[in-house]
Amino acid sequence: MAKVDRGRIRREFALYTSAYDASQEKIKLKIIHTYRVAELCEKIADSLGMTQEQKDVAWACGMLHDIGRFEQLRRYDTFVDSESIDHARFGTELLFGEEQLIRRFFAEGDAPEVLRDAIACHSAYRLPEEMDETTRAFATILRDADKVDIFRVNVESPLEKIYNTTRRELYSCEISEEVMEALRQGHAVLRSLKRTPIDHVASHIALAFELVYPKSRELAKEQGYLDTILAFESQNPKTRAQFEEIRQRMRRFYETGV
Numbered sequence: 001m002a003k004v005d006r007g008r009i010r011r012e013f014a015l016y017t018s019a020y021d022a023s024q025e026k027i028k029l030k031i032i033h034t035y036r037v038a039e040l041c042e043k044i045a046d047s048l049g050m051t052q053e054q055k056d057v058a059w060a061c062g063m064l065h066d067i068g069r070f071e072q073l074r075r076y077d078t079f080v081d082s083e084s085i086d087h088a089r090f091g092t093e094l095l096f097g098e099e100q101l102i103r104r105f106f107a108e109g110d111a112p113e114v115l116r117d118a119i120a121c122h123s124a125y126r127l128p129e130e131m132d133e134t135t136r137a138f139a140t141i142l143r144d145a146d147k148v149d150i151f152r153v154n155v156e157s158p159l160e161k162i163y164n165t166t167r168r169e170l171y172s173c174e175i176s177e178e179v180m181e182a183l184r185q186g187h188a189v190l191r192s193l194k195r196t197p198i199d200h201v202a203s204h205i206a207l208a209f210e211l212v213y214p215k216s217r218e219l220a221k222e223q224g225y226l227d228t229i230l231a232f233e234s235q236n237p238k239t240r241a242q243f244e245e246i247r248q249r250m251r252r253f254y255e256t257g258v
């Protein structure tokens with residue numbers, strides 16, 4: 001039976017991340033993101049009528065989901081997975097592989113079974129077909145919560161920092177045609193299709209299409225960050241027109257659900 005000791009997880013997470021330089025914008029960003037995602041996981045779990053124990057598990061998924069980010073940044077100096085490693089899988093490797101980082105967060109045998117798969121798949125394009133129902137529920141909660149907070153990160157952090165680019169490049173580049181096509185079709189963008197810095201911004205907007213639970217959509221709307229991202233003002237006329245098209249597409253999605 002899973003037993004989540006929130007105090008221990010909070011303490012150990014603070015201790016683990018203290019080994020990284022929190023004065024660095026990117027590290028700070030991921031620490032804040034972690035606490036936010038954990039909180040959102042709990043809210044979504046609550047909206048689904050889950051028990052306290054299940055809510056604790058959802059919260060723990062949020063607390064550990066990005067544990068791979070810190071080593072990713074230290075080793076590769078980027079958060080862009082396609083230029084480094086799949087941070088989600090890397091996180092599960094750190095937790096359950098040779099290093100057994102999981103032992104810091106849970107007493108022997110207490111770690112929830114769903115944790116590994118939920119974390120491993122949290123940023124995947126789609127969940128694997130063969131996933132059992134319970135794991136799928138927690139994985140979906142985590143994926144929704146992560147997306148909801150990504151909207152905030154896109155607004156509160158300088159975009160050029162998140163995407164390792166310059167302001168000039170960000171405000172002058174165009175959205176790739178394949179990325180626009182994914183938005184027109186109303187689904188997330190495959191990682192391999194992202195080529196320009198603004199593709200990353202556009203693909204984050206597309207995450208809104210993927211929110212599964214009504215509570216997640218409500219939370220995303222309530223926050224208002226998505227509207228701010230949509231208001232991005234490029235200096236390139238073509239990109240401005242692309243954003244106008246995206247805004248209209250999102251309006252339709254919010255009005256009709258498709």
Ligand SMILES: [Fe+2]
Binds near residue numbers: 065066122123146
């Ligand atoms: Fe992540």
